[in-house]
Amino acid sequence: MSDQAKDERAPDETALNEAANGNEAAGAETGGDYEVVVKLMKENEELKDRALRAAADMENLRRRTARELHDARSYAMANFARDMLSVSDNLRRAIDAIPAEARAAGDAGFKTLIEGVEITERAMLAALERHGVKKLSPEGEKFDPNFHQAMFEVPNPDVPANTVVQVVQPGYSIGERVLRPAMVGVAKGGPKHASADAPAEPGPVNEQAEKDA
Template sequence: MSDQAKNERAPEDIEATEAKAAGERAEGSVGDDYEALVRLLKENEELKDKTLRAAADMENLRRRAARDVQDARAYAIANFARDMLSVSDNLRRGLDAVSDEARAAGGQALNSLIEGVEITERAMLSALERHGVKKLAPEGEKFDPNFHQAMFEVPNPDVPDQTVVQVVQPGYSIGERVLRPAMVGVSKGGPKAAAEKPAEPGPVNRQAEKDA
């Protein structure tokens, strides 16, 4: 098209061409802005996910550290407590070795000595208990291999099977851990422990059945 033809174009044609060009530029700009917005939203979601993961990791680390500190406090004396239990056992063996006849014939001096040993034993066990050490004396309870060590079986048809019927040596725990399992004798030949009763069904919703 010659310059003269261009100059001879109607003003409305020129305006329409310019409007079309402006519209095309606007569409291109909107498309670019939309793509940039989508990219920014995606980056924002990724950053949010990373932030949440980092916060969760920090919370898990905090809980783990708190649990480690709690365990260190609770179980720091475990080895010491175990050694003290050996001392307590020896005190008890010494007391048990003195017969009733010997106590009766021993006089005031022997009885005072025995009483002092008994007080020492009780004080030692009380001190351990204040630091979280608990005595396990499970006579009459169901045998639990996590806390008890079976030494022998006692045939008894009148007692539920696997029930602790005799404690040879008491056990001890600290926190949720076993310092020393209780040495026990368990029953054999009695009835099995009753199975747990199944849960009864709840009330039936009649209206819901009708609606169904």
């Protein structure tokens, strides 16, 4: 091949080489852009996950705070109410300690004093009830260890077993909590309660009341 022919083909080969180099550069650039896009998408997913977690944490915090505020409003006076029940108990003991003969034979002043103590007791219990404190007098009900404290058993075949047959001391609750369990006597030896649930065994301690104490 002549030198002239070689010279004529040289520009074509140069152009091809330049085009090939250009394609390689373009491919490298395209590959770099793809990696950047993938990286950005990954970062976006991570940010979205963080945002969802933060939103979930805030919602949990909101619910927990609302629950704590509700409990604070509902049970803020629990300790005070429990102390007032002791005062009410003392008033009742004072009233019960007066013999019937003394009531009947007492003068007007003595009878007025007794009536005043009784009125004070009723007013105190009414005030507690207005603030959510409820009296538990479960005589005739099935024994419930969440609200009652069994003090003794009474053999009675005519009454379903685990029925409260005597209330030694009434109990009190506030909201869903027990301020003081009712101290009761339960029947023993009678038929079981007609219930699908197994009857609760009476126990000497009310666990819920101890937790709230």
